[in-house]
Amino acid sequence: xxxxxxxxxxxxxxxxxxxxxxxxxxxxxxxxxxxxxxxxxxxxxxxxxxxxxxxxxxxxxxxxxxxxxxxxxxxxxxxxxxxxxxxxxxxxxxxxxxxxxxxxxxxxxxxxxxxxxxxxxxxxxxxxxxxxxxxxxxxxxxxxxxxxxxxxxxxxxxxxxxxxxxxxxxxxxxxxxxxxxxxxxxxxxxxxxxxxxxxxxxxxxxxxxxxxxxxxxxxxxxxxxxxxxxxxxxxxxxxxxxxxx
Ligand code: ADP
Ligand code: MG
Numbered sequence: 001x002x003x004x005x006x007x008x009x010x011x012x013x014x015x016x017x018x019x020x021x022x023x024x025x026x027x028x029x030x031x032x033x034x035x036x037x038x039x040x041x042x043x044x045x046x047x048x049x050x051x052x053x054x055x056x057x058x059x060x061x062x063x064x065x066x067x068x069x070x071x072x073x074x075x076x077x078x079x080x081x082x083x084x085x086x087x088x089x090x091x092x093x094x095x096x097x098x099x100x101x102x103x104x105x106x107x108x109x110x111x112x113x114x115x116x117x118x119x120x121x122x123x124x125x126x127x128x129x130x131x132x133x134x135x136x137x138x139x140x141x142x143x144x145x146x147x148x149x150x151x152x153x154x155x156x157x158x159x160x161x162x163x164x165x166x167x168x169x170x171x172x173x174x175x176x177x178x179x180x181x182x183x184x185x186x187x188x189x190x191x192x193x194x195x196x197x198x199x200x201x202x203x204x205x206x207x208x209x210x211x212x213x214x215x216x217x218x219x220x221x222x223x224x225x226x227x228x229x230x231x232x233x234x235x236x237x238x239x240x241x242x243x244x245x
Contacts (some may be wrong), residue, residue: 004031005067006162006193007052012061014047021047023217025061029162034194036204036225039214040240045197048214049164052195053084066161082110085155085163089171091147093139093154099126100135103154111158118157125153129183145176149183162193169200199244205229213237 007029014022021044029035037045050056051063054070054077063070065084071077093102103122107113113121126132129149131142139147148168155163165184169177181203188194188207198204204211204225211228213221215236221228229245232238 003028005029006031006033006065007195008062008064009051010062012051012058012063014051014056014058021217022051022058025219027212027219027222029193029195030209031193032191033209034188034196034207035210035212036208037195037197037212037214038199038201038204038240039220040236043214044217045214046166047217049086049166049195049197052162052164053081053086055086078110082106082158083161085158085160087148087151087155087163087165087168089167091139091144091151093147093150095139097138098135099131099137099139099142099150102139102150103157106154107157121157122153125156126150128156128186129153130179143176144172145179148172148176148180152180152183152187156187162195163187165194165196165198167197167199169198201229201245213240215240 005028009025009027012022012025025048037048039045047056051058065080071080097105100119100122103125104115104118107118107121108115123132123135126135129152131146131149134142134146142150169180172180177200181200184196184203185207208225210222211225212219213228220234221232221237232241
């Protein structure tokens with residue numbers, strides 16, 4: 001893929017106290033690329049995601065989004081968080097707000113949109129994730145899969161340049177996983193730049209341009225899915241794949 005880098009991490013190191021949680025991470029994510037991050041529990045996948053929108057600070061190295069270093073604080077940081085959409089395992093919707101409000105609130109607060117404008121955009125996005133008819137419900141009235149699709153719509157409403165997904169289907173009942181993965185597949189087809197931490201290997205095979213395999217805070221392999229799944233190089237990856245496939 002011709003690289004037009006949207007995210008660049010250079011020699012990134014992060015510690016939690018004495019724990020060296022990210023070691024010499026070098027990663028470039030091109031515009032429109034889908035990078036799936038896999039690896040054992042505790043290998044640093046969530047931390048990696050969280051550094052990319054500065055939910056975590058780093059001790060050394062550099063991270064830039066669209067050619068600009070991550071801002072330290074203040075307005076720049078709020079703008080960055082809007083540009084880097086994040087979807088977590090837990091959906092974190094506002095329980096006492098309708099689905100529509102959940103998607104509109106940050107647009108009004110962070111993007112400065114008028115309520116009517118925000119609501120219109122929210123309805124478009126709810127339609128896109130298959131929830132047009134649920135706009136006036138409250139989160140508790142929705143299934144887990146539906147709530148996660150609202151969370152995706154909410155992130156998209158900020159017009160992000162990139163979407164980070166950290167195990168978006170791990171908390172879902174099995175029958176709801178596909179409806180969320182399908183929304184993500186569609187986003188990928190529409191050209192969204194995505195970094196996705198997941199154990200869904202079917203998704204990795206079909207949607208990813210690259211698979212990044214992490215172990216012990218290091219990127220051990222960074223290859224195409226075909227190449228990775230048919231011919232993992234490292235013992236760590238072979239061992240991991242033998243346990244999950
Ligand atoms: P993964 O997402 O791959 O399971 P994480 O990034 O969550 O891994 O965690 C990587 C390592 O950092 C683990 O050993 C975890 O226990 C540790 N860790 C994560 N968050 C914190 C924290 N806030 N403080 C201290 N240690 C943490
Ligand atoms: Mg994690």
